[in-house]
Amino acid sequence: MLCLGLLEGEKAYCVDIFDDQHLNKDGSGRGDRAVLESNLRRFGVAPEQVKIDPRSSDLVHPTDLISQVGPIRLFSIDGGHWLDIVVNDLILAEEVLADYGVIALDDFHRAEWPEVSAGYFKWFAGRKRQIVPFAIGFKQLYLCQSDRVGFYQKILAENDFLSKLKVKTCDFQGIKLPVYQRAILPESSFASFFKSYLRVMHPEKLVAA
Secondary structure (H helix, E strand, O other), X not given: OHHHHOOOOOOEEEEOXXXXXXXXXXXXXXXXXXXXXXXXXXXXXXXXXXXXXXXXXXXXXXXXXXXXXXXXXXXXXXXXOOHHHHHHHHHHHHHHXXXXXXXXXXXXXXXXXXXXXXHHHHHHHHOOOOEEEEEEEOOEEEEEEHHHHHHHHHHHHHOHHHHOOOOXXXXXXXXXXXXXXXXXXXXXXXXXXXXXXXXXXXXXHHHHO
């Protein structure tokens, strides 16, 4: 899906250990290179548009990415979920991110993976660039340069589809953060439960309704 956002002349850089699952300390996923390459063909993404790096991300150097694809405008972090690798991936993203770029951190504040949140706060305390959150929802925390927060939040607010999925605004790390997801709680009414289910699983049906 990320590759469908490539502009003319752009390339994507994919990092995954694939079959080297002995490196997957917490069993947080299992990449399949054959499935990846099949999906790329299915959606018309040419092989030369994607650099596939079958290593652990803690072995990837910023120059590896910059030399292949240049500064990154959308860096998706959804690899290992233990503290050290989350910190590593955020540092890597910070060092290669374009000035206007966005980092999407998966599973932030998700109960099954508390070290993702711990890794984020450890990285945030020592980060070198003024990268801050600008939105949260659907398991993702979205980050950008502090001087771009208003730019991205304006785009989100003006999007008719997303505006119907926004549930609240909260103060988080000094930022007024739009929130696009609500947890399903045991005490929720059936209507709230159903609405929350649609928000996550079928947002297009919720917006249509």
